[in-house]
Amino acid sequence: MxxxxxxxxxxxxxxxxxxxxxxxxxxxxxxxxxxxxxxxxxxxxxxxxxxxxxxxxxxxxxxxSEAEKAWFNLLMTVQGVGARVALAILSVLSPSEISSAIALQDKAMIGRANGVGPKLAIRVVTELKGKVPAGGGIDAGTLGLQTALGEGNAAGNVADAVSALTNLGYSSAQASAALARIVAREGEEVATEKLIRLGLRELSN
CATH class of the missing domain: 2.40.50.140 (Nucleic acid-binding proteins)
Structure with a gap:
């Protein structure tokens, strides 16, 4: 082998x-x-x-990378995703972006790949929900926040801050990753306005 x-x-x-x-x-x-x-x-x-x-x-x-290889194999466990489609997804999204898309149930991100229609994109995010291969390219804190956001049970201030940052042009994956790092440092009780301010600072670094 x-x-x-x-x-x-x-x-x-x-x-x-x-x-x-x-x-x-x-x-x-x-x-x-x-x-x-x-x-x-x-x-x-x-x-x-x-x-x-x-x-x-x-x-x-x-x-x-090993992370890209791991996602290739996991993607192919989804019905309708063969090697060609898995490579197409990996052509437009990095391993961490795929992790984010699945955690956030963001079918539009997966649907950016050639050959992935709306139905297949839904199947990918649905069947792979909660699954991350070893070395999948995303840290546990970020995945936890993104999963909470995807399931609609993240703290209101955090969800509002993610929404505000995405409205400013950042992707949901970028916003949630930045806020996960901030929450790990500052805790979840930070006011929405401060989270947004700290998030912008984090994203500009």
């Missing part, structure tokens, strides 16, 4: 990279984020590998 490839980047395709490992080139299909993160042709690169074996093919999928 191949767990990771370390070698020279040989060439890129629209959806894959060739990694030269001691003269043997391996083709790994990747998200556009992973392809963009890889070094230029001729330079040393590393991709984490998931191998999928079917009757008619053996295909390698490459990832820039």
């Amino acid at each position: 191949i767990g990771k490839l370390k070698g020279l980047v040989d060439s890129f395709g629209d959806d894959h990279v060739l990694i030269d490992c001691g003269g043997v080139c391996y083709e790994a299909f990747c998200s556009s984020r992973t392809l963009a993160a890889l070094p230029r042709v001729g330079e040393a690169g590393v991709v984490f590998i998931e191998t999928i074996v079917r009757e008619d093919m053996i295909r390698l999928y490459g990832f820039s």
Whole structure:
């Protein structure tokens, strides 16, 4: 079983990279984020590998991190999500953004991926609710706040502060992550106005 490839980047395709490992080139299909993160042709690169074996093919999928690989596998547990759709989701959202979208039940974020319609987006956030793979790219405090927001039972001042920050143009994932850090430091009794002020400061850093 191949767990990771370390070698020279040989060439890129629209959806894959060739990694030269001691003269043997391996083709790994990747998200556009992973392809963009890889070094230029001729330079040393590393991709984490998931191998999928079917009757008619053996295909390698490459990832820039263990978190991306973990989400790829978890996404494919959803009915209707195959490797192509999982990579499409990972092309538009980072692991932490996927965690946020699911915790907040934000089907619109998932629906940004090519090939993901409204029904499939709902299925993804519904079936994966409460599930985060090991190393999924989000800390427990942030996930806890986002889950509370998604279930509508976050403290009113925190929910109002998240709403205010999203109205100012920040994503719900950014706002809830910033406020989770503030609540961890200051406690949950901070007034809404102060939470918003501290949130803006946190987001500007």
